[in-house]
Amino acid sequence: MSDAILKMESISKSFDGKEILKDFDLEIGRNEFVTLLGPSGCGKSTILRIIGGFVKPDAGRVLFEGRDITALPPEKRNINTVFQKYSLFPHMTVGENIAFGLKLKKKSPEYIREKIDYALKLVNMEGYEHRNPESLSGGQQQRVAIARAIVNEPQVLLLDEPLGALDLKLRRVMQRELIKIKQEVGITFLYVTHDQEEALMMSDRILVMNKGIVQQEGNSKSIYDEPQNAFVADFIGDSNIIGGIMVRDRLVRIQGVEIPCVDEGFGNETPVDVVIRPEDLEIVSPENGYLRGQVQSVIFKGAYYEIKVESKGYEWMIQSVDPAPVGETVGLTIDPDNIQIMHKPVSADEEVIRDE
């Protein structure tokens, strides 16, 4: 990327002897919406805090528009952060909170006035200027926090799980608004979340992380449709992940049955992991399916039924709009397109996270 606004070069960071990041590289383009997605403790927040200047890396450099800012304190960086816990100043009104950064920059009262009005309108909070932050709901507080960051016209806005403390419905609303705000102000967003839906919905580019290592990088569609290892497949949405043998190009053997697929280049008779999304499996009559099994449970989930079918010791998860009778033997079929073949994990960070 030639137009990189922000670059991290071989960043390493340990806390109390525990290595969080090792030789981490990142490049963010101008006006991009990049999301760091991963479970808690994967190092995503540390990356944000290093860019914000709150954490000094043990090694490596942070470049902002080509300039080394590694040693620069947070107040000297043209980067602003929206914190998860809003962090509004409780002793100031909404308007004073928004004006905080501008006053420090010695902007004229007219300019500040205009900016406050603009920002409150942008985040849909007109008329709240003189309110006390503590009298606002979580969603409103986060809107103010976004306004407070944006009025400073940062070139990069860091968002550290900004919607993490909000309830599901409000989160969905705020996601749409964030996209709108992003389009309106046209600045680079670096977003951190552990919510995969949020990441898929908002981002231009997603970096899926685990244990301080980027597992996969790409746009929402490629991350969802073509997970490159078991960790990504499992973390992004529900998945059936099962061991298989790549017989040859375009043919995989799962549970002893050869099924056509579209993947190539794995060699012959190679052990692989196979990912099949629950919505891609189709229940058919036993003689028409590649696989055969017994329906274990059917749960109504609103938009679909979640059906578990046991076949040769593996429990397949299927999402279907039609229920199936529990106990009945059914067949399972799948389009070659919807089978995703992955190499077996070579390190712990590529594996599925098991609940302890």
Add this chain to the structure above:
Amino acid sequence: MSKPRELNKRTLVASPYAVWVLAFTVLPLIVILQYAMTDAAGHLTFRHLFEVFSPIHVKAALFSLEIAAGCTVFCILLAYPMVIAMRHLGMKQRGFSLFIIILPMWMNFILRILAWQMILSNNGILNFLLGKIGIGPLQIANTPAAIMIGVVYDYLPYMILPIYTAIMEINEDLIEAAKDLGAGSFTVFRRVIFPLSIPGLLSGIVMVFVPSMTSFVVSDILGGGKLQLIGNVIEQEFTTGNDWHAGSGLSVSLMVFVLIGMAFTSVSKTEGKESVIW
């Protein structure tokens, strides 16, 4: 039916406190009021209440005010840097430094002041050390400076503790947010830490100003008995003067001034967050 009974139980639990307050606060106050408003013959008079305006008493009161205000200012100036430094310490060191600050409070008040008398006297430790570096000897004992040192030393913990509580309560996120928006260390203090510590500061002022204004032991011991605070005057009315009526009258008028002062701080307190200790 259960509710009134529960209330009764609670009242019962509070009764030792009620007895305590009655016996040691309300009753003495009534006695003092009675003394203040009567003369030796037992006739009603307001003479003693206005005795505070006599020139000698005004002088003592102003000197008390000076000492109390100076003490409060010094305590504030000392407390903030100490608390800010403590904020940067780890949990364990923080607890230890707080323990060090409280430690002198466990020693007898008179003993501490007597120790200061030794330190500050003309041939005391301080002048010995100053002599070593070629300064002095300085006449500190029996001066207002000695009284000031004594009251600041004594009341500093009462300023530190509420400010400490208020500042430790400030979430680190707020400080990071301020820095993120472009505030350097001093601006963070001025715009975030200080305003959020005001409830603690007000508690500290009340707890330092009032007792340092009314104290008399410090000025007795460190002032050599020549420098009279209003507290000393009252004490002498009761002891050497043996005039309980005049002493009570002065006490009552002093209390009125203190209450007026406190009313001001509580008014400004209700505007912000609730106070930390008071």
